[in-house]
Amino acid sequence: MAMPGQLMFARGLSPAARLLIWLLVGVACVVVDARYQALDGLRSGFSLLMQPVREVMRAPFDVAAELGGFLTRHRLLQKERDALLTERAQLLVNVNAAQELNRENTELRALLQLQTRSGQQVVHAAQLYQGHNWFAQRITLDRGAGAGLRSGLPVVDSEGLVGQVNRVYPGSSEVTLVSDPDQLTPVFVERTGQRGLAAGSGHGQLELRYMPAQNDIRPGDRLLTSGIDRVYPAGIPVARVSRVSRSQSGPYLRVECQPLAGLDRARAVLILVAEPQVTAP
Amino acid sequence: MSVPTQTSGNWRRILGTLVVAVLLEQLPWAGWALAVRPDFVLVGVLFWTLHRPARIGFGVAFFLGLLADFQDGAVFGQHAIAYVIGVYLVLFLRLRLLQFDPLRQAAQLFPILLAVQLTVLLVGWLAVNPPAGLLMLLPVLSSSVLWYLIALLVRLLHGKGMQDRA
Numbered sequence: 001m002a003m004p005g006q007l008m009f010a011r012g013l014s015p016a017a018r019l020l021i022w023l024l025v026g027v028a029c030v031v032v033d034a035r036y037q038a039l040d041g042l043r044s045g046f047s048l049l050m051q052p053v054r055e056v057m058r059a060p061f062d063v064a065a066e067l068g069g070f071l072t073r074h075r076l077l078q079k080e081r082d083a084l085l086t087e088r089a090q091l092l093v094n095v096n097a098a099q100e101l102n103r104e105n106t107e108l109r110a111l112l113q114l115q116t117r118s119g120q121q122v123v124h125a126a127q128l129y130q131g132h133n134w135f136a137q138r139i140t141l142d143r144g145a146g147a148g149l150r151s152g153l154p155v156v157d158s159e160g161l162v163g164q165v166n167r168v169y170p171g172s173s174e175v176t177l178v179s180d181p182d183q184l185t186p187v188f189v190e191r192t193g194q195r196g197l198a199a200g201s202g203h204g205q206l207e208l209r210y211m212p213a214q215n216d217i218r219p220g221d222r223l224l225t226s227g228i229d230r231v232y233p234a235g236i237p238v239a240r241v242s243r244v245s246r247s248q249s250g251p252y253l254r255v256e257c258q259p260l261a262g263l264d265r266a267r268a269v270l271i272l273v274a275e276p277q278v279t280a281p
Numbered sequence: 282m283s284v285p286t287q288t289s290g291n292w293r294r295i296l297g298t299l300v301v302a303v304l305l306e307q308l309p310w311a312g313w314a315l316a317v318r319p320d321f322v323l324v325g326v327l328f329w330t331l332h333r334p335a336r337i338g339f340g341v342a343f344f345l346g347l348l349a350d351f352q353d354g355a356v357f358g359q360h361a362i363a364y365v366i367g368v369y370l371v372l373f374l375r376l377r378l379l380q381f382d383p384l385r386q387a388a389q390l391f392p393i394l395l396a397v398q399l400t401v402l403l404v405g406w407l408a409v410n411p412p413a414g415l416l417m418l419l420p421v422l423s424s425s426v427l428w429y430l431i432a433l434l435v436r437l438l439h440g441k442g443m444q445d446r447a
Contacts, residue, residue: 019369026365029347029358034408039357044428046351050307057307107296130311131353134417135405166354174354181410203414264312 001176014102030205040167047169054129055142085210121273122232123147128172130264137200139163141269144171148273152231157269160237160260161185161225165271177263178206178238187223187238192216198238201256204263206239208255217244217255295336299325299345306352316416319423323348323364323397327390328431330371331378342368354407363400367393383432391425 011208013021033039051168143149145168155162155175163177176183177199188195194215201207211217221241227234239257247254302321310318322345329337346361353360370393371378380390398421402412 015369015372017341019365022343023362024363025343026346026358026362029361030356030404030408033357042347042357043351046348050348050351053304054307054309057304058309061309126424127309129307129309129352130315131355132315132417134353134355134356134402134412135359135409202412 007107034180043167044169051128051142051169051172054140057134058128093231096184096223103123104161118178121148123149123271123273124268125173125267125271133202133204135179136182137202137204137263139175139177141173141175141271142171143271144173149271151276154225154232154238154272155269156272157261159262160239161232162261162269164231166236175269178259178261179206185232185238186226186228188226189217189241190222190224192221195228197201198223198257204259205242206257206259208257209252211253211255213246213251213253215253217241217253219243222260223257233274282292290335292336295329295333298329299341299414301325301338303345303348317423319427320349320394321427323367323394324424324427324431326364327367327371327393328428330368331375334372334375338372339365339368355405357395359401359404359408362404363397366400367397370396383429383436386432387429390428391421394421394424394428407444 029039046090047060104255123143125141125147127139128142129140131138131140142156144145149165150166151165153165155165161178163175163180165173166176167174177200178185178198181200181202183200185198185206186195187198192215194210194211194217197209198206199209207253208217208223223238223241225232225234225236237260239259241255242258243254243256245254299322302325305321306318326337326342326345330342342364343361346359346364349355349358349360349364350357374389374393378386381389395418398418403419405412
């Protein structure tokens with residue numbers, strides 16, 4: 001049988017005393033971080049330390065994906081190319097119409113002496129890391145303050161809204177997904193124009209909160225950002241309503257929605273960078 | 282019943298395994314693989330706490346817990362507190378754990394790993410949000426399996442010696 005070695009004649013404090021000390025330190029950490037957000041420096045340190053490691057660990061997967069793409073069938077590529085060309089032709093028509101509308105809009109705004117909307121810049125980023133989503137649903141991107149990101153910027157992919165930049169480190173940034181329970185997104189129902197507030201419900205889904213029971217909302221309706229908060233530009237698709245049920249107790253409907261963006265599968269995302277608006281008093 | 286010789290090889294092995302554990306967690310895990318991913322770092326820390334308690338203990342566990350908090354975007358201290366409690370439980374049950382063969386040792390580790398995960402859950406619940414489902418208990422199972430595999434491997438490599446040299 002084993003002898004406890006040096007532990008039998010423990011130097012200094014007993015394990016229980018040391019446990020108590022470390023527990024106190026831990027509780028202090030939780031309070032300082034959750035209450036006063038004072039440990040962001042430590043987060044930046046970890047981020048600087050881990051970012052190169054994560055990029056290296058990601059590399060083999062990128063190479064595998066590249067190889068997989070290289071071996072795609074020629075026929076498939078041709079088919080995809082044809083489809084893309086058709087789509088491009090259609091989009092070009094739309095772009096022309098949009099440019100015309102844009103010009104008209106600027107003129108009208110000038111006439112009405114409204115503030116012109118600032119142009120939008122786009123930063124490309126790729127997902128670098130994803131942690132467990134037990135308490136908060138967040139992903140880490142491989143672009144940070146160096147690429148001009150700030151906390152609060154909206155993040156989208158080709159399908160819809162992914163989330164909002166939450167923390168920015170020098171070379172990476174953390175995004176809170178729309179499905180995070182603490183993340184609120186002001187939306188409107190595309191079909192009726194009814195405004196509402198979408199919140200994450202965990203489990204990678206969203207719910208539309210505070211919808212009065214007499215409202216017209218059906219499964220299949222799309223929710224777009226309303227732009228009321230001045231954080232998200234108006235009209236970004238957010239989610240599709242999947243189930244509507246009347247709750248027995250409250251005056252509100254229970255509206256469950258499925259996010260449109262590929263929250264757990266999107267690799268490449270765009271971050272919409274707008275100049276901070278300065279409103280004159 | 283020999284006292285372990287203080288060699289630098291010892292340190293190298295401990296640091297090496299812990300670094301590998303941290304690296305494994307930096308892989309781009311996603312989806313189901315992420316949900317059932319064992320907690321490599323926790324298993325590593327508890328393993329060395331069991332076999333080299335003079336080297337690896339509360340301090341290292343706390344620091345690696347902070348790292349786990351950073352990875353999950355959680356509140357700092359959530360995993361750190363849980364890991365420290367895990368180390369204490371292993372130290373408390375150390376003599377008992379060292380007597381068992383790999384399978385029983387893993388079975389005995391299961392409640393310890395469960396206690397660690399429940400601490401994470403409890404601290405998160407008090408400090409942030411109620412957790413989204415009980416899916417977070419899955420890594421407890423996979424970590425226990427990982428412990429069994431490691432204990433089996435160590436026994437194959439060292440015979441029964443690992444226990445005695447501890």
